[in-house]
Amino acid sequence: MSSTLFDKVWDSHVVRHIEGGPDVVFIDRHMIHEVTSPVAFLGLKNRGIKVLYPQRTFATADHNTPTINQHLPVADPLSANQLKALEANSAEHGISHWGLGHQKNGIVHVVGPEYGITQPGATIVCGDSHTSTHGAFGAIAFGIGTSEVEMVLASQCIMQPKPKKMRINITGSLGFGVTPKDVALFIISKLTTSGATGYFVEYAGKVFEEMTMEGRMTVCNLSIEMGARGGMIAPDETTFNYIKGREFTPKGEAWDKAMAYWQTLKTDADAVFDKEYTFDGSEIEPMITYGTNPGMGIGISKDIPNAEAVEGGKATYEKSLNYMGFHEGEAMIGKPVDYVFIGSCTNGRIEDFRAFASIVKGRHKAENVTAWLVPGSHIVEAKIKEEGLLDIFTEAGFVLRQPGCSACLAMNDDKIPAGKYAVSTSNRNFEGRQGPGSRTLLASPLVAAAAAVTGKVTDPRELMK
Amino acid sequence: MAYDKFTILKSPAVPLPIENVDTDQIIPARFLKATERKGFGDNLFRDWRYNSDGTPKADFVLNNPTYKGKILVGGKNFGSGSSREHAAWAVYDYGFRAVVSSFFADIFKGNCLNIGVLPVQVSPQFLERIFTAIHANPDTELEINLPEQRITLLETGESEQFDISSYKKENLMNGFDDIDYLQNIKPEIQEFAKQLPL
Numbered sequence A: 001m002s003s004t005l006f007d008k009v010w011d012s013h014v015v016r017h018i019e020g021g022p023d024v025v026f027i028d029r030h031m032i033h034e035v036t037s038p039v040a041f042l043g044l045k046n047r048g049i050k051v052l053y054p055q056r057t058f059a060t061a062d063h064n065t066p067t068i069n070q071h072l073p074v075a076d077p078l079s080a081n082q083l084k085a086l087e088a089n090s091a092e093h094g095i096s097h098w099g100l101g102h103q104k105n106g107i108v109h110v111v112g113p114e115y116g117i118t119q120p121g122a123t124i125v126c127g128d129s130h131t132s133t134h135g136a137f138g139a140i141a142f143g144i145g146t147s148e149v150e151m152v153l154a155s156q157c158i159m160q161p162k163p164k165k166m167r168i169n170i171t172g173s174l175g176f177g178v179t180p181k182d183v184a185l186f187i188i189s190k191l192t193t194s195g196a197t198g199y200f201v202e203y204a205g206k207v208f209e210e211m212t213m214e215g216r217m218t219v220c221n222l223s224i225e226m227g228a229r230g231g232m233i234a235p236d237e238t239t240f241n242y243i244k245g246r247e248f249t250p251k252g253e254a255w256d257k258a259m260a261y262w263q264t265l266k267t268d269a270d271a272v273f274d275k276e277y278t279f280d281g282s283e284i285e286p287m288i289t290y291g292t293n294p295g296m297g298i299g300i301s302k303d304i305p306n307a308e309a310v311e312g313g314k315a316t317y318e319k320s321l322n323y324m325g326f327h328e329g330e331a332m333i334g335k336p337v338d339y340v341f342i343g344s345c346t347n348g349r350i351e352d353f354r355a356f357a358s359i360v361k362g363r364h365k366a367e368n369v370t371a372w373l374v375p376g377s378h379i380v381e382a383k384i385k386e387e388g389l390l391d392i393f394t395e396a397g398f399v400l401r402q403p404g405c406s407a408c409l410a411m412n413d414d415k416i417p418a419g420k421y422a423v424s425t426s427n428r429n430f431e432g433r434q435g436p437g438s439r440t441l442l443a444s445p446l447v448a449a450a451a452a453v454t455g456k457v458t459d460p461r462e463l464m465k
Numbered sequence B: 001m002a003y004d005k006f007t008i009l010k011s012p013a014v015p016l017p018i019e020n021v022d023t024d025q026i027i028p029a030r031f032l033k034a035t036e037r038k039g040f041g042d043n044l045f046r047d048w049r050y051n052s053d054g055t056p057k058a059d060f061v062l063n064n065p066t067y068k069g070k071i072l073v074g075g076k077n078f079g080s081g082s083s084r085e086h087a088a089w090a091v092y093d094y095g096f097r098a099v100v101s102s103f104f105a106d107i108f109k110g111n112c113l114n115i116g117v118l119p120v121q122v123s124p125q126f127l128e129r130i131f132t133a134i135h136a137n138p139d140t141e142l143e144i145n146l147p148e149q150r151i152t153l154l155e156t157g158e159s160e161q162f163d164i165s166s167y168k169k170e171n172l173m174n175g176f177d178d179i180d181y182l183q184n185i186k187p188e189i190q191e192f193a194k195q196l197p198l
């Protein structure tokens, strides 16, 4: 029987199927961080259980860490306590722990791929919804809750019903100034934030085939924002070239064996999806969001839609615009911006900083803008320095911070103040996501850079001519 | 973690007729710093419930004594966003045992089922009926009957069937969780792991 990429990976990991219930699915790799794991370890302790396969779990601290002065003790006692708990729990159970200050420390979904923990055909989970990022490698990767973190620690399995399958094809090529982030925001704006709930998505078509691994990670990362469990892209030469030689990828004979297997990981020509969408890549513009969920996005040159034109209740829509301080029919171009944030597991990789640098080079940060440049990991940070991007940033009046989730969820001190507008390369524009009362406009690193140097929402293509 | 067994719940309900209620609203990130599962109910809907100086916002439904009960009724796509189980913990800790909506985000729904909060998905029409009934009479009671998988507006007798897998239903009715199950099949898991390519 013909099957999809998703079927192949999922089915090969089903330990047993429970009639009228979920599948018991074996998990190859488990990433943990300080925020969603402590209660899971507490659960193990109460039950008197040890971690079954400690070598399959990797711990990094990222959500709650400061992005300046990381060499100093963490000031917030609650945050410090979570970091200590992660360290102690990892030590007790023999789990690799990349804590604050460790050379391999960084955002969980950035370091996983960097060290080759993320591999095609693997099942990967983490107590963070953007685990979908790892799907870029042809892995099944998704976010789980703390009870499930405890399950994976205890048994290396989770229990979930098999999701339905969706394929999203993007044909053609992307236009000038259009990035993977725009592709993702475009798709979410079409499907809405619940359009893919209950599905696992495969992205296919020329646009994805031509995309770099980092771009694919950005797209898969945002799968969750349309409600999907996760998203994946069939591994190809681009994938294999990226992972080859990384610390945790197979070497020598094991590599050849893995390659033989990985090359079988594609959807059969006659496989059937429960739902399928096709869009034309050339129709996508640089995108920006104007509301309080990631589905509320438009091409940057467009006006904020009228309530009648959007799905969902008018009351919800008005509440959202009211929070943002925007009105129906207004243009986004020219809106003043107070903060710019480049970083997160969505756009905190080297290509994102290169894109940002391409626009700020030879220009200067706008007076009215506070900018936070936060690399996703120490590797990204080191590359920024090596490639001379740091010099470009410094000359343009920007400061580089240290790796972490930072203003993506504002658990540390990187909070956007109430009422302020932030153009942000992260993944969520929910009310208060970036700090109580903060107003977030999600966009690509190019749009963020254009805002950072002009102090307002600006079409980056204007600055790229 | 042990939770109350769920069979039949009869209670008035608290209405929250907003769509796309995300987990950042249910519990903002800055309240996720605990290392124990305690006290999350205090910060349920924190920023909708309290002003920045900590005073309650009079117009938010949880601050309105007219509405009470163990059932929360929310708009479509309830629980979207983050995987934080803390959102489900906050709902449970506050005292809710069931959430009713016409559509739930996946991870939130799974988290609820894992900790003993029953997500009840009803048709958009029935959801409207519930909101209207509560609006007309805040004391109106809902009955959620898990064994029969039925939700009923007691005043009028209108009711609807809801879906739940037989496995999860069994768990909720007995207060079991998945780890109990997985512990029992450990040898099978270990055997399975040996033949995996990765």
Ligand code: SF4
Binding pocket: A062, A063, A107, A108, A109, A128, A129, A130, A344, A345, A346, A404, A405, A408, A409, A426, A427
């Ligand atoms: S950067 Fe944001 S979305 Fe990504 S792991 Fe950190 S908090 Fe989660």
